[in-house]
Amino acid sequence: MKLAEVIERLGLEVLVPGDLERRVRWGFCSDLLSDVLAHAQEGDLWITHQRHLNVVAVAKLKGVAGVVCVRGLHPSQEVLAKARKEGVTVLASAEDAFEVAGKLYGLLSP
Amino acid sequence: MAPTTKALYKQVFPVKSDLESAGKVSTEVRRILRSLGVEPEVVRRAGIVCFEGEMNIALYTKGGRIILIVRDDRVELLFSDRGPGIADIDLVKQPGYSTAPDWARELGFGAGMGIPNMEANSDRFVMYSRVGVGTVIRATIFRRCHETCGGNRAPGT
Amino acid sequence: MGAEVLCGEESLDLEVTRAFAADLMSDVLAMVQEEGVLLITGTVVPQVVRVAEVMSMGAILFVRGKRPSAATVNYAAEVGIPLLATDKIMFEACGILYSRGLLPAKRKALPRENGPHD
Numbered sequence: 001m002k003l004a005e006v007i008e009r010l011g012l013e014v015l016v017p018g019d020l021e022r023r024v025r026w027g028f029c030s031d032l033l034s035d036v037l038a039h040a041q042e043g044d045l046w047i048t049h050q051r052h053l054n055v056v057a058v059a060k061l062k063g064v065a066g067v068v069c070v071r072g073l074h075p076s077q078e079v080l081a082k083a084r085k086e087g088v089t090v091l092a093s094a095e096d097a098f099e100v101a102g103k104l105y106g107l108l109s110p
Numbered sequence: 111m112a113p114t115t116k117a118l119y120k121q122v123f124p125v126k127s128d129l130e131s132a133g134k135v136s137t138e139v140r141r142i143l144r145s146l147g148v149e150p151e152v153v154r155r156a157g158i159v160c161f162e163g164e165m166n167i168a169l170y171t172k173g174g175r176i177i178l179i180v181r182d183d184r185v186e187l188l189f190s191d192r193g194p195g196i197a198d199i200d201l202v203k204q205p206g207y208s209t210a211p212d213w214a215r216e217l218g219f220g221a222g223m224g225i226p227n228m229e230a231n232s233d234r235f236v237m238y239s240r241v242g243v244g245t246v247i248r249a250t251i252f253r254r255c256h257e258t259c260g261g262n263r264a265p266g267t
Numbered sequence: 268m269g270a271e272v273l274c275g276e277e278s279l280d281l282e283v284t285r286a287f288a289a290d291l292m293s294d295v296l297a298m299v300q301e302e303g304v305l306l307i308t309g310t311v312v313p314q315v316v317r318v319a320e321v322m323s324m325g326a327i328l329f330v331r332g333k334r335p336s337a338a339t340v341n342y343a344a345e346v347g348i349p350l351l352a353t354d355k356i357m358f359e360a361c362g363i364l365y366s367r368g369l370l371p372a373k374r375k376a377l378p379r380e381n382g383p384h385d
Contacts, residue, residue, distance in 0.1 A: 031218070033215070049289060049290075050215075096372070097289060101288065102365020133314045154322075165292075215291075218290050220293070227297045
């Protein structure tokens, strides 16, 4: 499913638009960067509570489709600026990680 | 300041600067409060305040101690440590600000919510610190009878 | 879900209606507001059980094939918190449980965070 459609279906807020036409392969929930580095795959939509600068670097490195900041917690302007510069899509949701993951799973599962 | 009621229970808990035992004092404090018949909501809040304070001492300081004082109308938790002290208290009170090293983040700590969370769960919260010396925190949680016993006596309640 | 039970078999009939997924303990401490919530996490340090205890949570599900140490399992058994484990990733665990009707945990409202990070 295209990222733009996922955004619309889940009611996500776009904080930094990267490539919104790319395909979302699956989802990945984690706040532990080492886990993301080890297991996340290209095209995953990364759902996390982490909001610091390293998130952008890791997101870029792993080629995730985008980062979803949950629970209405937004990264700082500095982090958003870096995301803009790196072309990393940053989205936000007022809902919990559990709920966002649950809904995304429902959208992407056959 | 209104006169406080006398202490029903007081205990001092040392806190080591080590992750291994971090959290033990908080669970002990909860057990003590429950056994003293303290209201569940107060126990819950005290547990959170104690846990966050204990984790901060264990993760970021050379060690310190927690003092629990239970009175008729309130529960008090005092935290003190041997350093390094906090240069800018306003910064650490901001949600999201964290000095946690990467290894701590990787273990699931350091989201920068500790002190804001302590404050949010306390009715009174005071914090002092001096770089090179250490930090002192006093968190007070009022019990249900705070209005009618000790401090403020309200007529007809 | 096909999860493995690490301890607390006797409590398996417990009714769990809500879940909270997080790796960061601070988030659990700041967010969860009710009793009996299922904690879904990839963090296995002993503090996870202490946090669950402090927040009166119902049970813990460890994801991504993570397993806590034997000492942690023993402690959880002592305090009566069932521990479960699965090899599935957190995203899938949440997805499956959500589709089965598990609701997100009620939580406290927090002010928006726009403070400095790192």
